[in-house]
Amino acid sequence: MKRKNKKRLLILFMVLIATIMITGLQANAVSERATLDNIEYSSENIPTEKLERIVKTMYGISEDTGENTRNILCIFGHSKANGTTKIIEHRYYSTAPKCRETISAIEYCTRSGCDYFMVLHTAYNRIVCCP
Numbered sequence: 001m002k003r004k005n006k007k008r009l010l011i012l013f014m015v016l017i018a019t020i021m022i023t024g025l026q027a028n029a030v031s032e033r034a035t036l037d038n039i040e041y042s043s044e045n046i047p048t049e050k051l052e053r054i055v056k057t058m059y060g061i062s063e064d065t066g067e068n069t070r071n072i073l074c075i076f077g078h079s080k081a082n083g084t085t086k087i088i089e090h091r092y093y094s095t096a097p098k099c100r101e102t103i104s105a106i107e108y109c110t111r112s113g114c115d116y117f118m119v120l121h122t123a124y125n126r127i128v129c130c131p
């Protein structure tokens, strides 16, 4: 019985390590030079607080350490939901049309305190916006 418990603890520990490693990879996966001043973001189906964190992480403009946090319940799997983000980077190109619109399909965790998200699909459009 004791041996079994030890084994279970070891598995839990390994899952935790794997989770931390995956989180690290995600943080480095997508990042571009941007500030919140030259980008505009919106979503019809992702809560504002979640959306802000997702956008900040995607564009590497998070003011915190950049380390993703997670809800303790998420060790056993996230409470996943899908949403769409629309991000406009103003004056992204030097010639007209200058602005770039990015539409991304996102999978994210609905639990509070969890920063997990994954970009499933991204489409770019050059849009007429700023002169």
Ligand SMILES: [Zn+2]
Binding pocket: 070, 071, 074, 077, 078, 079, 109, 110, 111, 114, 115, 116
């Ligand atoms: Zn989660």
Ligand SMILES: [Zn+2]
Binding pocket: 089, 090, 091, 099, 129, 130
């Ligand atoms: Zn613009």
